[in-house]
Amino acid sequence: MSRNFMRSSSWNFLQLARYGRTANHSQFSSSNIFFHLEEDDLSGEDTSSLADSQEDFDSAILFGMLRGNVVGLRYYSGVVNNNEMVALQREPNNQYDRNAVKVNNVNGEQVGHIKKELAAALAHILDQKMAKIEGVVPYGAQNAFTMPVNLSFWGRAENKQAVLDHMMKYGFRLGPIPNSLQLGHGSAKSKSERAGPSYRAPILPAVQMTTEQLKTEFDKLFEDLKEDDKTQELEPAETIGTQLLSHQKQALSWMVSRENTEELPPFWEERNHLYYNTLTNFAEKQKPENVRGGILADDMGLGKTLSVIALILTNFYDGRPFPTKKIKKQELAESDVLKSNMSQKQFKAAKKTELSTDSRKESETLSQEASSSRPKRQKARKTKYTYSSASEEDEAWLPRKVKAPAECTLHDDDLFANALFGLPTAVRKKKNKKGVTVSQSISKAGPEGQRRTTLIICPLSVLSNWIDQFEQHIKPEVHLNIYIYYGPERTKDPKVLSDQDVVVTTYSVLSSDYGSRSESPLHKVKWLRVVLDEGHTIRNPNAQQTQAVLSLEAQRRWILTGTPIQNSLKDLWSLICFLKLKPFTDREWWHRTIQRPVTTGEDGGLCRLQALIKNITLRRTKTSKIRGRPVLDLPERKVFIQHVELSEEERQIYESLKNEGKAVISRYVSEGTILSHYADVLAVLVRLRQLCCHPFLVSSALSSITTTADSTPGDVREKLVQKIKLVLSSGSDEECAICLDSLNMPVITYCAHVFCKPCICQVIQHEKINALMHALVDQRRKDATVKSIVVSQFTSFLSVIEVALRESGFMFTRLDGSMTQKKRTEAIQSFQRPDAQSPTIMLLSLKAGGVGLNLTAASRVFLMDPAWNPAAEEQCFDRCHRLGQTKKVIVTKFVVRNSVEENMLKIQSKKRELAAGAFGKKKSSSSQLKQARIEDIRTLVDL
DNA sequence: ACCGCCGGGTGCC
DNA sequence: ACCGCCGGGTGCC
Structure with a gap:
């Protein structure tokens, strides 16, 4: 675990603090903090725990090159072109030579072996992962027995000498390959029909681009996308009852054309009756399958869901609408x-x-x-x-009425799902009626039966949204069969699924089916279309969830995401894999042709990437314009930062806690053990931040006062009880940190501070909460219909706020991570209701609900404490500032002056830059990361 | 000749 | 492979 921990990115570390909040008690327990960090790691926030080779790829430099030979060509069917890239693959179990190294073409077909003397030298390097070796066949591609291969050695700088020495030991000297050798014989080209154009020598290590340059390029990448010709609009099929906005018709048109196109995928050309890949110089007879789909990367709130629903009904079958x-x-x-x-x-x-x-x-x-x-x-x-x-x-293809066995109808699952998501009764009734209509494919339809079913995979939090939107946008008389594949009663019969028009499920269900012994029905169906909602959830290629998604069989594939690239270019790879873009599904070709050229600033790298993205992506932001007008007429959004001063007493506690923390942290810093005391450091930081929110959050007394489920875990509480007993029994003369007098009704904090209970209670009456309540009451007086969202990372803080809200007679509801999906849905629905009984305030825990949460009923957002990750804040604002919002949105961020919070704002802006620049950025060494983390911490506590 | 030379058989790892 | 290598046949010039 500590290994994982050390490897996690600083971002991930920073997220931890938020995560710690999710479990109400974790701020009291370092072991809990650790637990959650690990969980976070595993859930795919961080991909650096992948194979080491992955990291090597990113920080690789070119050690040198070497001309070698591929032998045994006549024994294998794999063919190559001149200048074609080849892959080297160790074959340790070869019965003739345990040093054997295979040479494969772009398609993975074996071309031959590396000649044994050279293989003997390479085996060790490959096995020890001292270097990654890439091959290009410069000429002689059509030779019958042997052919030359130019090998480039890539790896971490610190391995370079060892690799050179090792090769030298076997009599091979690495160096640059002179151009004369590179281009081969003039005759080579004329001999081969498959010969490509002459190819420039591999570019020697280029100048690394600065983060700033990359950031600019990255921005441009998507900027340019907006200006291309994807402006055709298409009216949806008659079965769609909702009028689409212009940009949604554009999305529909683009998606329909992507699904029906016969064009070659990017970087493929037809030459001499062969299909030729211009990046790898690979060619083959078989036409590379086109990507019937792509990435709909519209910003949140532009109506991706509706666009997809329109797509399903408009391009249901062979370019025709749903009958x-x-x-x-x-x-x-x-x-x-x-x-x-x-x-x-x-x-x-x-x-x-x-x-x-x-x-x-x-x-x-x-x-x-x-x-x-x-x-x-x-x-x-x-x-x-x-x-x-x-x-x-x-x-x-026509829906027909058939008898379906009870367990195969939609009833049970629908009822279950409806109960689960709290769908209104009316909907349920309608569904039950509909449920008896199950479409049935006819065996005559084709050799394997025509595909008709779209599978939608989404996070649980938006599942009900999909169902709602289908109900809302499809005309009621249309008999579209939707199956919610979720819950213990879900069918095991793939036939039931393939008889639907639409199946909706979640990533976790898909993943757990995939991982279980019994075969997953989802993986037995040949889908017409698979749609990944919030598709960036598959960005960790090693996650089981990703594997489960990638192994689905489908003709048309769509990814919906507002953030196709979150951390780096690597994020894009899983998406590309899902789209089955040849040859990028093999990581080596992705790296050699796109990722490395971009990160090392190689000639044309970015152009390639852009061409690729442009081909498969449609992206509009809320500020995108159509014919000079914004895509969305969203009301204005204003963000205010409201500074709050701590009261005298609060300041005192704050400073004492801070100084204590500073002392601890600076000791760690000077000892150089800060990273091994992370949990302690974090605990200090969390306490400081909580204190900024409310002093009560750091008091163990919280658990006895709030009536919610917030409570200190038993063992920790027990420890504190012991401590306070000790304080009392030893007749300690400790004094209250507030009144500086001897203790009266002492309460103890986790950090072993002791206060008088009346003192600390008085503190509650003071600042903070105060700022919020003032604003809320003021707002209610001006316009009682305005609804607000109050956001904090600390659920315990929300609980404190609850008390204050009750006292002032506010109607409120609450959404946090501890609530079941059903309760969440209830909370959202009651909040979104327009009637007078509907609550006017939603208490929202920052991370709960995730993306896609729709809280447009609110037009005011109060952010009680700054988040580590600015993106999380943005997301939060977007929950109400999105399609459907009619009022001007005002966001108020409370920040405590001269505190850890202000310092967090500084770090936030740093992170914001990083996030933009991280794209394609060379991965920092782990020591750099460590240093960055230490710096962050020092900034926070003013060290 | 315990050589050289010739020419046929042969061929990844 | 229009090579290298192997091993058998052969043997003054």
Whole structure:
């Protein structure tokens, strides 16, 4: 565990403080802090605990190059082009030579072996991971028996000499490869049909870009995206009952075209009847499968969910919308009118389909489908859902009424899910009715049955939101079958799933299914489409959850995320893998062609990355403009920082705690043991921050006063009880830190400070809370309908605030990490209600709920204590400043003057820079990280 | 000749 | 491999 701990990034460390808050008691216990840190690590916040080779990749420098030979070509089927990249792979179990090193082409097919004398030298280096060795075949690609290979050795600077020495021992000298050797013989090109263009010599280690440069480039990367030509709009299918905003129609158009495109994926060209990859110079006969999907990276609150729902219904099958009902004669007239409304794009797509399948019949059906109008519900139910001219294939796609075994219907799960998410009764009723309609594929539909089902994977916190939005945006008469794959009653039968139109599940369910012995039905279905909501949750490629997602079988793949790159370029890799972008699904090619060129500032690296992102990503921010007008007409948002002075008494306690902490920390610093005393240091910091919020938070008395579940864990409490007994029994003459008199009704803090109970209670009456209550009362007087969110990282602080709110007669509700999903949903729904009985204040714990939480009923946000990570604060503001907000949003951040909080603001702005610059940034060495952490701590306590 | 030379067989690791 | 290497056949010039 300590290993994990030491490796975690400083960001991760900083997050810990927030995490500690999630468990109400952890601030009292260093072991708890540790526990949560580790948990956080494992849950994928940090990817540095990956294989060491991963780290080596990032900090690698070029040691030198060497010309070697690939032998045994005639025994293997893998072929290469001149200048094509090849991969080296150790083969320790080779029966002829345990030093064997295989040479594979970009596709992973073996080309040959490294000649044994050289392999003998390389084996040790590869096995010990002293260097990563990359190969390029400079010429002679079509040789029959052997071919040359240029090897480049990459690794950490500290390994360079050892590698050079080792190679020297075997008689190989590494050096730069002269251009004369590099380009090979003039005849090489003419001999080969597969030969690519002449290729420049591998670029020698380029000048490392500064963080600032990279940041600028990174910003540009996405800036430029906004200005490209993804401005086509597409009207959604008739089945969508909601009018889409312009940018949503653009998203729809882009997504539909991404799903139906026949274009080659980025960096592939057709040459001489072969498909040629311009990055690796790899070529093959087989057309690389196109990425039917991409990344919808719109900012939060732009309506990604609605865009996807529209996509599902609009591009349900072969570029056609979700089929609806029979066309009746009198409706045909109407449909002619509607036909003219059919967008150009839709029509083109239709034509294209017609051409490709060469089926006139289908095209007739199509125009009817596209223009079908609304039937009366009754009729629709009686109808057999057929078109007069529907082809057999089409028929298979129509919803039909079938008997379904009880356990296969939606009832049970729906009921369960509805209970779980607290969906309103009306919805439940409707669902039950709907539930009996289960679509059934017909075996004739295709060799493996046509795919029809979209799988949506999302965090639990937004699951109910998906369901709500389907209800809200799809016309009620449309029989779209949705299955919530969640809860103990979920089906085990893949057939049940593949008979749905949409299946919604969560990452954790998917992951636990994947990890369990019995086979996961989710992994047996051949999905039409898989949608990852909050798709950056798969950014740790080693997490089981990521593996579970990557092993899903689907034709169309979508990632929804507001933050495609969170920490570094590495984050993008899992996403690319999910999209099955060849050849990047192999980490080596990703690194050699994109990641390393970008991080080392190699020629064109950023251009490549940009070309890649541009191809697969659509991103708009809230400030993006369409035809000169903002995408969203969001009301203004203002952020105020409200400084608060500590009262005399508070200041006294604060200073004494701070000095105590400073003494401890500076001792650690001078001893150089600060990092091994992290838990202690953190405890000090947390106490200081809590004190800024409210002195009571650092008092053990809290547990006996608040009525909520907040409590000190038994053992710690016991320890404190012992201590106070000791203080009392020993007749200690300790004095109260507040009144400086002898103790009267003593209470003890975790840090073993002792106060008089009346003294500390008096403190509560003073600043802070005071600032908040003043603002709230003031607000209520001006406009009682305005709702507010009060945010803190400390649930115990929220509990204190609760008391104050009750005293002033506020209606409030609360959302924190300890609540069940059902209770959370209840809290949100009651808060969002517009009626007079609805609470006007939401107490929100900073990390609870995560992204996607919609609290647009509120237009005021009070941030009681600054967060370590500025992004977390932003996210918090976005919960109410998003689509659906009608009022001006005012955010107030309370910051205590001359305190750890002010220092945190400083660190925040530093972090903000880092976050932007971390993209592509060379990973700091662990010693640098340590130093940075120490610096952070010193800033915080003014050391 | 316990050599050199010739030419056939042969061929990754 | 239009090579190198191996080992058998062979042997003045």
